[in-house]
Amino acid sequence: MTISAERPTEVESSPVSPVAIPEKRGWGSGWLSQHLGTAILGGFLGYIFGHWLGNYIASGYPYIANSGQNSVADLLALLFMVVGWLLGIGALNYPLAKMVGREAKSEVEYTGWSKYVRYNLDHKVVGLQYVVGVLLFFFTGGLLAMAIRTELLNPTTHVFSADTYIKIVSEHGTIMMMMATSVVVGPLGNYFVPLMIGARRMAFPRIEAFSFWTFLVGYAVIFSALPYGGFPTGWTGYAPLQTQAGPGMISYLFGFAIIGVGMMTAGFNIAITIVNYRAPGMTWSRVPVFVWGILSTAALLVLATPVLFSAGLFGILDKTVQTAFFVSEHGGSSYLWENLFWFFGHPEVYIMALPGFGIIGEIIPVFTRKPLFAYRIAAAGMIGVALLSFFVWQHHLFQSGIDPDMRPLFMLTTELISIPTGFIFLVGMGTLYRAKIRFEVPMLFCMAVYFNFLIGGISGVFLSDVPVNVTVHGGFFVLSHFHYTIMGGLIFAFFAGLYFWLPKMTGRTMNKKLGLWHFWTMFVFFNLTFFPMFIIGLLGQPRRVFTYAKNLQSWNDFSSVSAFLLGASFLIFIANLMWSLFIKPQKSPANPWDSLGLEWQTATPIxxxxxxxxPVIMNDPYHYSEVGAPALANFGDGGTVHSDSSTVSSDPVE
Amino acid sequence: MTSENPPKNDTNHLQRITVIWIIVSIIGDLLYWFLVGPHVPPGRMTSTAKGNQFDFNVLFIIAFPVLVGIWEYMLYAVINWRSKKEGVPESVGGPRAAENRKLQTSWIAITTVVVLLLAAYGTVEVIVGKGSGGGEGPNPIWQPTGAVKAETAALAGNGTWSPNSNEVLPVQVIAQQWKFTYRYPTFGGFESPYLILPNDTNIVFNVTSLDVIHSFWAYQLEVKADANPMENNVAFTKTEQLGSFEVRCSELCGIWHGAMFNSGQVLTPAAFMAWATKTEAANAVNTKDLPPFAWTYVPDANGSSGGYYPDGTVTPYSPVEVYGSKQPSS
Structure with missing residues (x-):
């Protein structure tokens, strides 16, 4: 039986590619052509131009002249910054050429390190670009979290002014939410979905690259809020506080719109790829469960994000040209933003959970050496969660004064969502049953997801109950709840995925000892940080406050110190990354975890x-340890991959 | 490849897990119910606080076995089903390990039943609890008897309340950046910076805002209702104990959101009556200058006078009427 790991050399020497892939060219010394540097320059010039244009257009209007604050200029500056950035990186070369009726040149494919700072159409490059991108978002947001916990060390002695504190809170929330929408779909989704479904590329490689570069410029846009004076609304951006806020609010609204464009394009591209680019034989019942997770997420990205985009547009119009969508006294309504925002916001919550479910479903069978239990239930669970997520948004508004009839209805729909979520637990527990569990670092992270997400999910049932919601809404209880689901669920799953797949992505082995240190410190201090917040919340501390009741100080201090140590645990991760990838790189075996997944059957580097x-797919990838199990795939070169684990080689590729 | 150790009896594991689970759940639930439950915030100062505390405890004794069951299972798996060999993966299970229809069906059935029961229970509690202290919007459907009468009378300016009259007391909560004030329509509509309430009385909170969205959270009273501009959000509770309580804003409302709190007291009906009549008389001069009592007030878009508390009669809004043809400066 030929095994996958022995085939790479043939693949690499394959001369012709039957699909249209941009040609590789050697011309150009590189730095003269388009790359990150020209994108930054383009963004800078665009910003200056937009600001000038805004002043030129609008500075004469009385309401702008009177207020001394030209929101139009602020908005156009950001808009042209994004346009300049996209021009600079080369994202618009192709569409612009087509638009003026010329045949567009294909993007040049660069080799070596420089391809990572360019507009690259390879989904594997985009995946790695996303890894760096989301870590940039994540660590920036994390530093802001450290600042929040520093301020909360003492109820009366303040490190920051109330003004600065609220800016920090708002930036933390927004940057983290933006990160979390893409944290798995971007890096791991882009990288592994085509590999897992046996495709040579994404359906729309340009759109895929576009989604990354808009995501990245979103970072600049949201941080432009700080020089503009920040915004005081938190990540939820409630109007009319939004309408009242300064120009930093433009950065928030426009930033979410830009990130929204990135989310929509990424979602379209991935969903269409999964539907249309599956290899022959990759039937819906053989699609890896991770792909199901990404598909359901992509559906949510495509359907929910336009609402955020429109809401942001309304907000921008309110702030720049004085419309009154959200201004009650001018005929608008403060409820409009709340409903639009949460109509997006609740599917968004599952955008931040489903990819995590997909990852754990993919990883657990590998380390238990068992077939995934109840595969259909797993897929059905994720689809069910995705569908139901559109019918629960008003549970964020239980006390807001919505029609009282709606409250039992949304309590019901919200609680219904715990049925499909329960499927994910059933799948995990069934797969663990009488398994032979190997506690490698990715597996530990998966177990932690179950531990954390259970707390997060069950506290969610408390929140969905209208009477109990009166106690816990708007306080630290809900804050703790969503950190348990998003960080305890999604981020832990993301790290599981990183530890699991980085050997494939980089060809390097991650150091296990450092990985274990990272896991245990992160797991322990995560729980020590956020569990006390349930109690703090029940004892009556509202969210986003810079001062609190004196009797809550010891709880808050405990949480803060744990948070600092949690922050430190990521230093171990960075150290591991540096050590394993750059300082003492060790070549990874071709299939270090003995996985049957199709992505592991490709050569390294891919x-x-x-x-x-x-490949022609002949079976689902979870037939671990079956006697005489059927082959997984036929690669057309006479070799098949047998699903019996003993035939999967763990020898390093030479 | 088959499992290398001889297959143990399946029921052995599940039996052991189930027995441990039942014992731990029962002990945990009993300990919680008797030791922790009565102390769960926000206490038992009002009917809604009592009701919601009970509800929280009911949810907890349902949630605890779920939590324990899954954790125990996972822990059991970690201890008993770990790979003995280092490095080389062992293989277990087979085609049958991928499915167990009966288990899947019963899991779905049980979770569905639990969830539906929870939703039904929550609905009953909301109705019985007259909205459970949460904001029901301008047209509440679950309210204590007499609330409509009291509200109508209050708006008309002829509402009355006296100790032992068994009448519902309407109170208006006005939120603005960054303070709460309270108006008592049955006592001439005077405004107080403190929330003083009579004991053993049904209270109607009419919560509104003069600027952005706030949330009125009377912690010990277990009342929480968002304050929206030009919107009357109604919540009910019945005071049952004397004592002081705290009021906080639980919706981010700007820079000083964290400092937006004050306190209040539940007094005996007689003491409340004395306070209210005294304050009404003392404040009469100021009350005269306030806008006439209304459920909502139009925020002053101009705001130039710093007065976010304008004349309540300016409805419906007409920009031309208020500002002339010139755009307002913001």
């Missing part, structure tokens, strides 16, 4: 077009 021949 050739540009992934598969020499499109």
């Amino acid at each position: 050739p540009r077009h992934n598969f020499d021949r499109i």
Whole structure:
């Protein structure tokens, strides 16, 4: 039986590629052409131009002249910054050429390190670009979290002014939410979905690259809020506080719109790829469960984000040209933003959970050496969560004064969502049953997801109950709840995925000892940080306050110190990354975890077009340890991958 | 490849897990119910506080076995089903390990039943609890008897309340950046910076805002209702104990959101009556200058006078009427 790990050389030498892939060119010394540097320059010039244009257009209007604050200029500056950035990186070369009726040149494919700072159409490059991108978002947001916990060390002695504190809170929330929408879909989704479904590329490689570069410029846009004076609304941006706020609010609204464009394009591209680019034989009942997770997430990205985009547009119009969508006394309504925002916001919550479910479903069978239990239930659970997520948004508004009839209805829909979520637990528990569990670092992270997400999910049932919601709404209880689901669920799953797949992505082994240190410190201090917040919340501390009741100081201090140590645990991760990838790189075996997944059957490094021949899929990838199990895939070169684990080689690729 | 150790009896594991689970759940639930439950915030100062505390405890004794069951299972798996070999993966299970229809069906059935029961229970509690102290919007459907009468009378300016009259007491909560004030329509509509309430009385809170969204959270009273501009958000509770309580804003409302709190007291009906009549008389001069009592007030978009508390009669809004043809400066 030929095994996958022995095939790479043929693949690499494959001369012709049957799909249109941009040609590789050697011309150009590189730095003269388009890359991150020209994108930054383009953004800078665009900003200056937009600001000038805004002043030129609008400075004469009385309401702008009177207020001395030109929101139009602020908005146009950001808008042209994004346009300049996209021009600078080369994202618009192709569409612009087509638009003026010329045949567009294909993007040049650079080799070596420089391809990572360019507009690259390879989904594997985009995946790695996203890894760096989301870590940039994550660590910036994390530093802001450290600042929040520093301020909360003492109820009366303040490190920051009330003004600065609220800016920090708002930036932390917004940056983290933006990160969390893309944290798995961007890096791991882009990188592994085509590999897992046996495709050579994404359906729309330009859109895929576009989604990354808009995501990245979103970072600049949201941080432009700080020089503009910040925004005081938190990540929820409630109007009319939004309408009242200064120009930093423009950065928030426009930033979410830009990130929204990135989310929509990424979602379209991935969903269409999964539906249309599956290899022959990759039936819906053989699609890896991670792909199900990404597909359901992509559906939510496509359907929910336009609402955020429109809401942001309304907000921008309110702030720049004095419309009154959210201004009650001018005929608008403060409820409009709340409803639009949460109509997006609740599917968004599951955008931040489903990819995590997909990851753990993918990883647990590998380390238990068992087939995934109840595969259909797993897929159905994720689809069910995705569907129901559109019918629960008003549970954020239980006390807001919505029609009282709606409250039992949304209590019901919200609690219904715990049925499909329960499927995910059933799948995990069934797979663990009488398994042979190997506690490698990715597996530990998966177990932690179950531990944390259970707390997060069950506290969610308390929140969905209208009477109990009166106690816990708007306080630290809910804050703790969503940190348990988003950080305890999604971020832990993301790290599980990183530890699991980085050997494939980089060809390097992650140091296990440092990985264990990272896991245990992160797990322990995460729980020590956020569990006390349930109690703090029940004892009556509202969210986003810079001062609190004296009797809550010891709880808050405990939480803060744990938070600092939690922050430190990520230093171990960075150290591990540096050590394992750059300082003492060790070549990873081709299939270090003995996984049956199709993505592991490709060569390392993965050739540009992934598969020499499109494989014919013959089975689902969870047939761990079956006697005489059928082959997983036929690669058309006479070799098949047998699903019996003993035939999967763990020898390093030479 | 088959499992290398001889298959143990399946029921052995599940039996052991179930027995441990039942014992731990019962002990945990009993300990919680008797030791922790009565102290769960926000206490038992009002009917809604009592009701919601009970509800929280009911949810907890349902949630605890779920939590324990899954954790125990996971812990059991970690201890008993870990790979003995280092490095090389062992293989277990087979095609049958991927499915167990009966288990799947019963899991779905049980979770569905639990969830539906929870939703039904929550609905009953909301109705019985007259909205459970949460904001029901301008047209509440679950309210104590007499609330409509009291509200109508209050708006008309002829509402009355006296000790032992068994009448519902309407109170208006006005939120603005960054303070709460309270108007008592049954006592001439005077405004107080403190929330003083009579004991053993049904209270109607009419919560509104003069600027952005706030949330009125009377912690010990277990009342929480968002304050929206030009919107009357109504919440009910019945005071049952004397004592002081705290009021906080639980919706981010700007820079000083964290400092937006004050306190209040539940007095005996007689003491409340004395306070209210005294304050009404003492404040009469100021009350005269306040806008006429209304459920909502139009925020002053101009705000130039710093007065976010304008004449309540300016409805419906007409920009031309208020500002002339010139755009307002913001």
